[in-house]
Structures are given as C-alpha cells and as structure tokens.
Amino acid sequence: LENLPFGVFVRPGHRPRIGVAIGDHVLAMGVVAELGLLPPHVPPKVFRRETLNEYLGLGPDTWESVRSRLTELLTIGNQELVPHEGSALIPSNRVDMVLPVEVGDFVDFYSSRYHAENVGRILRPNEASLPPAWLHLPIGYHGRAGTVVVGGTPIRRPRGQRGADDVGPTRKLDFELEVGFLTGPGNRLGEPIPITEAQKHVFGLVLVNDWSARDLQAFESRPLGPFLGKSFATSISPWVVPLEALRPFRFTPPVGDPAPAAYMRDPSPWSLDLELEVLLRRDGTDTRVCRSNYRYMQWTITQQLAHVTSNGAIARPGDLFASGTVSGPGEAEMGSLLESTFDGSRPLPLDDGSSLSYLEDGDEVVMRGWAAKGDARLGFGEVSGRILPAHG
Amino acid sequence: LENLPFGVFVRPGHRPRIGVAIGDHVLAMGVVAELGLLPPHVPPKVFRRETLNEYLGLGPDTWESVRSRLTELLTIGNQELVPHEGSALIPSNRVDMVLPVEVGDFVDFYSSRYHAENVGRILRPNEASLPPAWLHLPIGYHGRAGTVVVGGTPIRRPRGQRGADDVGPTRKLDFELEVGFLTGPGNRLGEPIPITEAQKHVFGLVLVNDWSARDLQAFESRPLGPFLGKSFATSISPWVVPLEALRPFRFTPPVGDPAPAAYMRDPSPWSLDLELEVLLRRDGTDTRVCRSNYRYMQWTITQQLAHVTSNGAIARPGDLFASGTVSGPGEAEMGSLLESTFDGSRPLPLDDGSSLSYLEDGDEVVMRGWAAKGDARLGFGEVSGRILPAHG
Numbered sequence: 001l002e003n004l005p006f007g008v009f010v011r012p013g014h015r016p017r018i019g020v021a022i023g024d025h026v027l028a029m030g031v032v033a034e035l036g037l038l039p040p041h042v043p044p045k046v047f048r049r050e051t052l053n054e055y056l057g058l059g060p061d062t063w064e065s066v067r068s069r070l071t072e073l074l075t076i077g078n079q080e081l082v083p084h085e086g087s088a089l090i091p092s093n094r095v096d097m098v099l100p101v102e103v104g105d106f107v108d109f110y111s112s113r114y115h116a117e118n119v120g121r122i123l124r125p126n127e128a129s130l131p132p133a134w135l136h137l138p139i140g141y142h143g144r145a146g147t148v149v150v151g152g153t154p155i156r157r158p159r160g161q162r163g164a165d166d167v168g169p170t171r172k173l174d175f176e177l178e179v180g181f182l183t184g185p186g187n188r189l190g191e192p193i194p195i196t197e198a199q200k201h202v203f204g205l206v207l208v209n210d211w212s213a214r215d216l217q218a219f220e221s222r223p224l225g226p227f228l229g230k231s232f233a234t235s236i237s238p239w240v241v242p243l244e245a246l247r248p249f250r251f252t253p254p255v256g257d258p259a260p261a262a263y264m265r266d267p268s269p270w271s272l273d274l275e276l277e278v279l280l281r282r283d284g285t286d287t288r289v290c291r292s293n294y295r296y297m298q299w300t301i302t303q304q305l306a307h308v309t310s311n312g313a314i315a316r317p318g319d320l321f322a323s324g325t326v327s328g329p330g331e332a333e334m335g336s337l338l339e340s341t342f343d344g345s346r347p348l349p350l351d352d353g354s355s356l357s358y359l360e361d362g363d364e365v366v367m368r369g370w371a372a373k374g375d376a377r378l379g380f381g382e383v384s385g386r387i388l389p390a391h392g
Numbered sequence: 393l394e395n396l397p398f399g400v401f402v403r404p405g406h407r408p409r410i411g412v413a414i415g416d417h418v419l420a421m422g423v424v425a426e427l428g429l430l431p432p433h434v435p436p437k438v439f440r441r442e443t444l445n446e447y448l449g450l451g452p453d454t455w456e457s458v459r460s461r462l463t464e465l466l467t468i469g470n471q472e473l474v475p476h477e478g479s480a481l482i483p484s485n486r487v488d489m490v491l492p493v494e495v496g497d498f499v500d501f502y503s504s505r506y507h508a509e510n511v512g513r514i515l516r517p518n519e520a521s522l523p524p525a526w527l528h529l530p531i532g533y534h535g536r537a538g539t540v541v542v543g544g545t546p547i548r549r550p551r552g553q554r555g556a557d558d559v560g561p562t563r564k565l566d567f568e569l570e571v572g573f574l575t576g577p578g579n580r581l582g583e584p585i586p587i588t589e590a591q592k593h594v595f596g597l598v599l600v601n602d603w604s605a606r607d608l609q610a611f612e613s614r615p616l617g618p619f620l621g622k623s624f625a626t627s628i629s630p631w632v633v634p635l636e637a638l639r640p641f642r643f644t645p646p647v648g649d650p651a652p653a654a655y656m657r658d659p660s661p662w663s664l665d666l667e668l669e670v671l672l673r674r675d676g677t678d679t680r681v682c683r684s685n686y687r688y689m690q691w692t693i694t695q696q697l698a699h700v701t702s703n704g705a706i707a708r709p710g711d712l713f714a715s716g717t718v719s720g721p722g723e724a725e726m727g728s729l730l731e732s733t734f735d736g737s738r739p740l741p742l743d744d745g746s747s748l749s750y751l752e753d754g755d756e757v758v759m760r761g762w763a764a765k766g767d768a769r770l771g772f773g774e775v776s777g778r779i780l781p782a783h784g
Contacts, residue, residue: 105538110616124615131614137553141616142534142623146497147581147705156582158703161529167653189539189625190548190783216703222523223516224502224533225617231534232703233581261559311550311608311624312783313539391582391704 002248003378004070005239006052006204009095016050016098021239022074024092031088037073037080039065051102052240056184056203057317063184063203067244097238099150100206101182101318106148106234107308108178108210108322109140111299115327118339123218135258138299138307140324143210144231148320151207151237151383157361157390158232160216169390172214172344173359177278177335177367179294180208180322181301182240186315193315195266195306201315202301205246207237207276207367207383208322214338214358236320237367237383245378249273249371253300263310264303271300274371274380276326278335281364281386285352292335294369296328361389394640395770396462397631398444398596401487408442408490413631414466416484423480429465429472431457443494444632448576448595449709455576455595459636489630491542492598493574493710498540498626499700500570500602500714501532503691507719510731515610527650530691530699532716535602536623540712543599543629543775549753549782550624552608561782564606564736565751569670569727569759571686572600572714573693574632578707585707587658587698593707594693597638599629599668599759599775600714606730606750628712629759629775637770641665641763645692655702656695663692666763666772668718670727673756673778677744684727686761688720753781 001022009019009026019026033044042062046054055062073081081088110116113130116139120129133139157169184203187193193201210230217229253271274294279286299307301321309315325335334340337358341347347355359365364387369380393414401411401418411418425436434454438446447454465473473480502508505522508531512521525531549561576595579585585593602622609621645663666686671678691699693713701707717727726732729750733739739747751757756779761772 105536132556133553133612133614136556137612139612139616140619142536142619144497144534144705145537146708146711149581153581156704159584160703161525161653164525164528165650165653167655189541189545190780192551192783213703220525220529220531221615221617222525223512223613223617224531225613225615227531227533228700228703228705231700231705233705258557261553261557263559308620308623311552311605311620312548313536313620313623313625316538319538388582391584 001071001074003241003245004067005241005381006100007239008051008098008100010098011090011095018047018049018052018055020070021092025089026092026095028088028090031084035084039069042066051318052100053102053318056101056182059185060200063242064244067242097150099148100238100240103145103148104316104319106143106145106320107140108143108324109138109299109304110324111138111297111304112324112327113298114296114329115325115335115339118327118334122338122343135256138304141225143234147231148234148236151235151385153235153385154388155211155233155385156388158213158216159390160213160228161219162215163219170213170215171358173387174212174214174337175278175365176210176212176325177276177290177292178208178210178322178324178326179274179369180206180236180320182206183315183319183321184317186317187309189314190312192312193305193309195264195302198302198305201305202243204240204242206240207369207380209235209365209367209383209385210322211235214343235383235385237381239381241380246272246371248376249373251295256298260303264306266300266302269300271295271297273373274369276367276369279366280350280356281366282350282354282362283352285350287351289348289356290333290335290340292326292328292333294323294326296326297323359387361387363387393463393466395633395637396459397633397773398492399631400443400490400492402490403482403487410439410441410444410447412462413484417481418484418487420480420482423476427476431461434458443710444492445494445710448493448574451577452592455634456636459634489542489544491540492630492632495537495540496708496711498535498537498712499532500535500716501530501691501696502716503530503689503696504716504719505690506688506721507717507727507731510719510726514730514735527648530696533617535626539623540626540628543627543777545627545777546780547603547625547777548780550605550608551782552605552620553611554607555611562605562607563750565779566604566606566729567670567757568602568604568717569668569682569684570600570602570714570716570718571666572598572628572712574598575707575711575713576709578709579701581706582704584704585697585701587656587694590694590697593697594635596632596634598632599761599772601627601757601759601775601777602714603627606735627775627777629773631773633772638664638763640768641765643687648690652695656698658692658694661692663687663689665765666761668759668761671758672742672748673758674742674746674754675744677742679743681740681748682724682727682732684718684720684725686715686718688718689715751779753779755779
C-alpha cells in the first residue's frame with residue numbers, strides 16, 4: 001500500500017489499460033475513474049489511454065491527490081470499492097504487462113564513478129581512467145527510444161560489425177544494471193528547469209537493463225559515441241514506482257569535489273538507497289552475478305535533469321533518463337560483465353557448474369530492486385530478458 | 393506539380409492540418425479526403441491528424457496512389473476540385489507552418505568524408521583525420537527528438553559548460569547544413585530492413601540545420617559523443633519532399649573503397665544531386681557562406697537505413713535520419729563554421745562589411761536546396777532560424 005506503482009496491463013482480447021499494482025492484483029484505473037471515485041479535478045480520460053504519458057503530464061499535485069485517494073480506497077475498512085471489486089481488481093496472473101509509456105527521448109547517463117573508472121581502465125588503459133568532464137557534469141548520450149521494451153521481452157542477439165571486415169552476431173553481449181526515471185510535465189524550449197524545480201518533473205523510477213554489444217560498440221563509437229552497440233534493445237521494468245513512494249529511502253549525498261556548477265547545486269540534495277541485484281538464469285539455475293546499490297551514483301536525479309535542460313532542451317512526459325551502470329566499489333558490485341569479467345577474460349563461476357564471460361543464447365538476465373529501512377520495505381519489481389539466437 | 397511536398401499548416405484559431413504545397417497555395421488534404429476525391433483504399437482519417445506520422449505509416453503503394461491522384465486533380469482542365477477551391481486551396485501567405493511530424497527517434501549520421509576529415513584535422517590534429525570505422529560503416533549517433541523544431545523557429549543561444557569551471561552562453565554557436573529523410577512503415581524489432589527493401593521505407597526528405605555549440609560539445613563529448621552541444625535545437629524545413637519527386641535527380645554513386653559489407657551492398661545504388669546553400673542574414677543583408685551538394689555524401693540513404701536496422705533496431709513512421717554535415721571538397725563548400733572559419737580563427741567576410749566567426753545574436757541562418765537537371769527543376773524549400781540572446 002506504500003508503493004502503488006503504475007503500469008499498463010493487457011488481458012487477452014482486450015486493449016491495454018492503466019493499472020496500479022496492489023498485492024497480487026491490479027487495480028484498473030479506468031474503472032476507478034469511470035466510477036467517479038477519483039478526485040473531481042482529475043480528468044478521467046487520462047486513464048482511458050494506453051500509456052501513462054498523459055497522466056505523467058498532469059504533474060505532482062495531481063499525482064499526489066490520486067495517490068492519497070487510492071490509499072484511502074484501498075485501506076481496510078473502506079467500502080467504496082467493494083461493490084466493484086469484480087471489475088476493478090484483476091488478479092495479476094491473468095494479465096500481461098506492456099510498455100508503460102511511449103518513450104519520447106531516452107537519455108543514458110554515466111553517473112557511477114566506479115563504473116566510469118572501471119570502463120576507462122579496461123577500454124582505454126593508456127588514458128586517464130575518468131574522462132575530462134566527468135567530475136564537472138553528468139556525462140550522457142541519447143539512446144534509441146523506439147527500442148525500449150518492457151521487461152520480459154526476449155532479446156534477439158544482434159548482428160553487426162565486430163571490427164573491420166568482420167560482420168556477424170555479437171560475441172560480447174552484455175547487460176548494464178541501471179535505474180531510470182520518467183519525467184512529467186517538463187519545460188518549454190529554451191527555458192531550463194532550475195534544480196530547485198527538478199523534483200516536480202519526476203514521476204517515478206524503473207529498473208533498466210541497457211543491453212550492450214561490446215564488440216559492435218568498440219568498433220563504431222569514435223568519435224560520436226555508442227550507437228548500434230546499444231540501440232537494438234533496452235528493457236525497463238513494467239511497474240513505475242512513484243518518486244513519492246521512495247521518500248522514506250532518501251538520504252543526503254555528499255557534495256561532489258570539485259563542487260558542481262551553480263546550476264547543479266541543489267539546496268536540499270537527496271539520493272536514494274535502493275538495493276539492486278542481477279541474477280543470471282541458465283538451465284533453470286539462478287546465480288547472483290551482481291549486488292549493488294543506487295546510492296553509489298555520484299550525480300543525482302535533480303542534477304541530471306537540471307543539466308540536461310540547462311541548454312534549453314525540453315523534457316516531456318514519458319521521457320526516460322537512465323542512470324548509467326550502477327557499479328559500486330566491490331568486485332561483486334560491478335553492474336556489467338564488461339567490468340566483472342574484465343571484458344570476458346575472467347569468467348564468473350555459475351551455480352550450475354558452468355561459467356559466464358559474456359551472455360550466451362538462452363541465458364536470462366533478471367534484475368531486481370528493493371528498498372529497506374527499519375521496518376519499511378518496498379519492492380521495486382524486476383526487469384528480465386532472455387537471449388534469443390541471432391537471425392540467419 | 394512535380395514536387396507535391398507534404399507539410400502541416402495552421403491558420404489562426406484553427407488546429408493544425410495536413411497540406412500539400414502547390415504554387416502559392418496549400419491544398420488542405422483533410423478537405424480533399426472528406427470530399428471523397430482520394431483513392432477509396434486510402435483511409436481519410438490519416439488526413440485529419442495533426443502530423444504526417446499516420447500517413448507515413450501507410451507505405452509506398454498508398455503514397456504513390458495519392459500522389460498520382462493529386463497530379464490528376466491539379467492538372468489544368470480537371471474540374472473536380474473547382475467547386476471546392478475556396479475550402480480546399482488556401483493562400484500560403486495566410487498560414488503558418490508547424491512541425492510536419494512527431495519525430496520518434498532522430499539519428500544524425502556523419503556521412504560526408506570531407507566533413508569528417510575537416511573536423512578530425514581541426515579537433516583532433518594528433519590523430520588520423522578519419523575515425524577507424526568511418527570507411528566501414530555510416531557512423532552516427534542519436535540526437536534529441538523532442539527539440540526538433542520547424543524552420544522559422546527562433547533559436548535561443550544555449551548556456552552550458554564551455555570548459556572546467558566555465559559556465560555561460562556558448563561562444564561557438566554554429567550551424568550544420570544537412571539533409572534528412574523521414575521513414576514510413578518500418579520494421580519489427582529484431583528484423584533488419586534488407587538494403588533492397590530500404591527505399592520502400594523512405595517517405596521523403598527535408599533540409600536540416602543541426603545547430604551546434606562547439607565549446608559545450610568539445611568539453612562534454614568524451615567518451616559518449618555529442619549531447620548538450622547539440623540537443624538544444626535542430627531545425628527542419630516545413631515541407632517534406634517525397635522521395636518519388638526526386639527520382640529524376642538520382643545518379644549512381646561510386647562504390648566505396650573498401651567495398652561495404654554485404655548487408656550494405658545495394659544492387660541498384662542511387663544517390664541524389666541536390667544543390668544546397670547557406671545564407672547568413674545580418675542586418676538585412678544576405679551573404680552566401682556555403683554552397684554544397686548532397687551528392688558529396690559517401691554513405692547513401694539505403695545504406696544508412698540498412699545499417700541502422702542491421703542490429704534489429706526498428707525504424708518507425710516519422711523517424712528522422714539526418715545526413716551529417718554536407719561538406720564538399722572546396723573551401724566554399726564547407727557546411728559548418730567550425731570548418732569554414734577553422735574553429736572561428738579565420739573569420740568569413742560578410743557582404744555588409746562585417747565578418748563572421750561563429751554566430752552572433754540576431755544573425756539568421758537560411759538554408760536552401762533545389763534540384764535541377766536539363767529542364768527539370770525542383771525547389772526543396774528552406775529552413776531558417778534566427779539567434780536570440782541567451783537567457784539570464
């Protein structure tokens with residue numbers, strides 16, 4: 001009841017509908033709206049849509065009033081929903097989840113210093129491990145929004161140029177453990193979002209698996225950055241956890257050194273303590289291959305959003321901003337195989353007796369997240385994907 | 393009548409509508425469709441939309457039948473439209489043009505060898521001027537789709553990090569002369585578009601000004617490529633010229649050396665002979681600062697689309713693929729100020745007596761294109777933008 005994550009579900013033969021997860025049921029928000037059970041200023045039509053975008057565009061006051069009202073409706077003793085439970089509450093095992101938003105733009109940051117330094121050491125051993133601008137701004141790039149898929153979608157091993165005159169299925173298929181946020185109302189072109197306002201534009205968070213083909217990526221990415229090595233697929237968890245639900249798990253992060261530029265100095269900075277893990281499922285056996293925490297990110301959500309709009313670029317309802325690989329300082333905390341296997345050269349042992357360098361056909365990657373503090377615990381859902389063999 | 397470009401127009405107090413330019417009038421396609429004057433298999437509803445996306449999704453057979461029918465309707469002697477001219481044909485000077493598509497994903501290539509070598513020599517003088525993969529694949533990256541604007545939109549000078557501890561309005565605001573194509577139906581995730589099919593997915597072309605802030609770009613772009621140095625705005629021409637209209641201006645380009653990988657070998661390769669120019673308008677005086685031609689691009693449209701989907705990534709109706717700066721071999725053929733002023737160090741003389749290193753507030757950049765062959769001539773419209781001073 002503290003979570004109330006939003007998603008979009010489908011029942012066979014029906015069109016996609018907006019839902020809120022509650023225990024092992026999904027609350028059909030369209031039904032709740034039609035029944036007149038939501039606050040009167042919330043336009044019911046936003047819950048007739050097949051994505052969350054229009055709802056995200058309504059902004060934090062509306063999100064908060066809907067959240068309060070749902071809490072009321074779902075509290076034991078409240079009778080308002082009881083006569084309608086048959087139509088409003090659907091068992092989760094009878095629905096499939098689809099992509100919750102139409103992603104407008106997809107930005108992928110690079111905000112774990114541990115990850116950036118690991119990657120620098122492995123891929124550019126003759127340069128400084130941290131890129132020149134890394135300490136001054138949250139480095140990022142745009143990914144392909146059209147290939148963001150919902151968790152559970154099988155991932156076809158991509159083909160591509162692994163080097164000069166070497167075309168074929170990638171030999172270095174990898175995952176990246178990330179956390180993303182989805183924006184709400186957004187700004188007008190040419191008018192940056194001040195860092196003090198940034199939080200109002202963030203609806204909620206998802207888990208992100210930024211699938212990567214390291215050989216394609218290495219060959220293509222100078223000087224314009226990753227392209228086809230990333231663009232074949234990015235998976236996000238089906239349930240969007242509202243930022244509001246994560247409030248108990250906030251903490252005050254250390255100020256960066258050097259101090260960030262004025263436009264990224266948050267007078268009330270916060271980050272989130274989110275536990276994360278990656279399981280590799282092979283032949284029915286799960287092996288945990290990473291355990292990390294979102295708190296390791298050096299650049300915060302408000303800094304990222306203030307930075308990305310600082311040049312006047314807009315954020316829109318449904319834009320996705322991913323953190324970059326959430327790697328920590330420990331050997332077991334590396335959020336990609338590039339790091340944890342040192343580019344495939346130091347395979348990880350799996351619990352079924354085999355070993356893992358890069359992903360093999362049939363492997364399934366399952367990422368999970370949760371927050372815990374004292375008695376409070378909040379599940380963050382999971383994002384999974386199984387590797388299909390390359391075509392042809 | 394050979395052109396019949398598509399766009400979206402607005403009259404004061406009305407909602408945006410799809411139109412086709414014909415002389416100094418705009419043909420309101422929604423009206424033509426409602427009158428039942430289009431082929432019966434073309435769903436009229438696609439012309440009630442406020443963008444071209446749904447029409448683009450219908451594919452080349454539909455585009456061709458609509459084009460044939462419009463040619464018929466607009467030929468002198470045809471009487472079918474005559475009774476409806478008042479509602480169907482609107483003087484161009486009574487409408488404003490808006491963005492013709494909702495851009496799904498925006499890819500920017502780097503396909504002029506002259507441009508890539510110029511930039512390499514200027515920005516990376518100690519490295520090979522051509523990046524390692526350049527001859528093997530069309531290098532590109534994703535830009536910010538949400539900040540693609542229609543030509544005529546004023547461009548606010550962006551602020552940003554010009555270097556370490558140096559935040560302020562860009563001092564190196566530049567244009568890039570480009571040509572883009574908009575895709576139609578597209579493919580399914582995981583299923584590349586073969587190069588022999590690529591042409592069927594291309595609806596038409598626009599002019600593109602890929603505005604760039606060179607100081608921001610230089611500081612931020614290692615290792616993930618351009619980000620805020622580009623994302624503040626990209627302008628496209630309001631009228632989309634159908635690929636079909638450009639057929640007379642095709643030519644067979646030379647095969648690359650080394651020969652492209654099999655998936656980019658087009659059995660019937662073609663490129664386009666499109667004349668391009670850039671005018672700099674300052675204090676009412678126009679100076680031509682670049683004259684180039686799209687034929688200089690080494691990677692073709694079909695190669696670009698085959699490449700970008702070769703890893704299984706999808707193209708969707710309304711995705712924008714820009715060529716990269718169209719620079720030629722001559723000094724007057726450089727499509728950006730980075731090149732033609734050697735990063736601002738060799739200012740260009742302007743016809744008003746002043747000089748141009750990078751863009752100044754108040755400067756207007758006007759890009760124009762046309763095709764000409766024998767008696768055939770086809771205007772490609774223009775894309776313009778005037779620089780507003782930075783905020784704050």
